[in-house]
Amino acid sequence: MAEANSKPGESLDKALPSGVEYDEAIMAQQDRIQQEIAETSQLIGDHEDLLLLSNEYSEEDNVYQGKIKDLRSKYKCFRRTRGDGNCFYRAFGFSYLERLLDDRKDLERFKEVAAKSKDMLVSLGFPAFTVEDFHDTFMEVVEKVERQIPVEDLLATFRDQGLSDYLVVYLRLLTSGYLQQNQDFFVNFIETYASVKEFCGHEVEPMARESDHIHIIALTSCLNVGVRVEYMDRAGSEEVNHHDFPEGTEPKVFLLYRPGHYDILYK
Numbered sequence: 001m002a003e004a005n006s007k008p009g010e011s012l013d014k015a016l017p018s019g020v021e022y023d024e025a026i027m028a029q030q031d032r033i034q035q036e037i038a039e040t041s042q043l044i045g046d047h048e049d050l051l052l053l054s055n056e057y058s059e060e061d062n063v064y065q066g067k068i069k070d071l072r073s074k075y076k077c078f079r080r081t082r083g084d085g086n087c088f089y090r091a092f093g094f095s096y097l098e099r100l101l102d103d104r105k106d107l108e109r110f111k112e113v114a115a116k117s118k119d120m121l122v123s124l125g126f127p128a129f130t131v132e133d134f135h136d137t138f139m140e141v142v143e144k145v146e147r148q149i150p151v152e153d154l155l156a157t158f159r160d161q162g163l164s165d166y167l168v169v170y171l172r173l174l175t176s177g178y179l180q181q182n183q184d185f186f187v188n189f190i191e192t193y194a195s196v197k198e199f200c201g202h203e204v205e206p207m208a209r210e211s212d213h214i215h216i217i218a219l220t221s222c223l224n225v226g227v228r229v230e231y232m233d234r235a236g237s238e239e240v241n242h243h244d245f246p247e248g249t250e251p252k253v254f255l256l257y258r259p260g261h262y263d264i265l266y267k
Contacts, residue, residue, distance in 0.1 A: 041080065041082045043081065043082045043090060043158055043159050043164050044079055044080075044081055044082075044090065044091075044155060044264075045079050045081070047077045047078075047266070048077060048078055048079070048080065050068060050071050050072045050075060050076075050077060051068075053068045063234055064232070065238075066237075066239070067240045069238075070238065070240050071230065071232070071240055071256070075230075075254065075265045075266055075267060076266050077266050078256060078263050078264060078265050078266065079094075079264040079266075081262060081263055081264065083260070085207070085208030086165075086168045086207060087261055087263070088255070088262045089167075089168045090164060090167075090168055091255055091263060091264045092227065093167050093168065094154070094155070094158045095253045095254070095255070096225055096252065096253050097142070098151055098154060099253070100145050101145055101148055101149075101154070106252070107142075109224075110142070111142055111146065113223060114138065114142055114223075117177075117222075118131055118132065118135040120177055121135075121174070121177045124177050124181065126177070131173065134169050134173065135170060137163065137166040137167065137170070138167055138170040141154075141157055141163070144157070169207065171219060172205050172206075174222050174223065175200075175219045176205050176218075178218040178221060178222035179200055179218045180197055183195070183196035183197070186218070190214075210260060211262075213245075216229070217245055217246065220245040220246050220249075221246050224246075224249075225249075225252055226245070226249035226250050226251045227253040227254075227255060228242050228244050228254050228255070229242060229243050229244075229245065229255045229256075229257050230254070230256050230257065231243070231257050232258050233257075233258070233259055254266070254267060
């Protein structure tokens with residue numbers, strides 16, 4: 001649309017921003033949105049009563065009010081996560097490590113899996129120096145859990161933007177690595193990219209890219225950690241539907257999914 005003070009007959013090309021300027025404007029807008037989100041929500045929130053979710057929907061919205069009632073019959077509370085496109089990885093990482101504070105046996109298993117994961121990524125062609133940097137930070141946090149730090153300290157770690165993002169990056173790398181290791185299987189679920197590697201480069205490894213079933217299957221299978229996702233949407237009845245990843249495993253992490261976002265649930 002031409003500017004209000006442009007003269008009749010003036011070329012629209014002069015009134016419209018160039019392609020580069022348009023891209024920069026979009027990026028600036030996205031940055032502003034991310035900044036607003038960061039200023040109004042924590043990376044990982046405090047425990048909240050699920051009843052508070054009712055205030056986010058109309059009292060006449062029988063579907064969502066019914067599903068919240070169903071959730072409250074199964075879970076005692078929840079933690080919000082920041083809606084920055086990394087919510088699945090951050091919610092999974094914090095919730096599972098929080099559980100490991102009270103599960104020494106599974107912690108030993110997980111620590112061994114995590115320690116070996118660096119070699120798996122390097123063997124797939126990820127740069128050793130880069131992987132080592134993120135892996136070291138990840139293992140430092142696992143070792144803090146091994147020392148049974150207070151949950152408040154773990155929460156502070158995940159609320160530290162720099163540390164928290166390092167942990168998210170490593171979980172993204174593990175997801176990408178598992179997808180590429182098992183590309184003959186996962187290629188059947190990828191439609192818009194020429195290969196699993198290309199899909200990972202665009203939809204898995206970059207920060208702020210949202211997660212779907214394929215990401216959850218890959219990460220939970222890679223680490224052998226059961227996750228139950230409760231789906232709160234308009235599908236079905238007034239009861240929430242859940243899905244366990246990987247199928248047949250005992251859930252150790254419980255997540256609430258609302259379209260485009262994951263929060264943490266507590267039994």
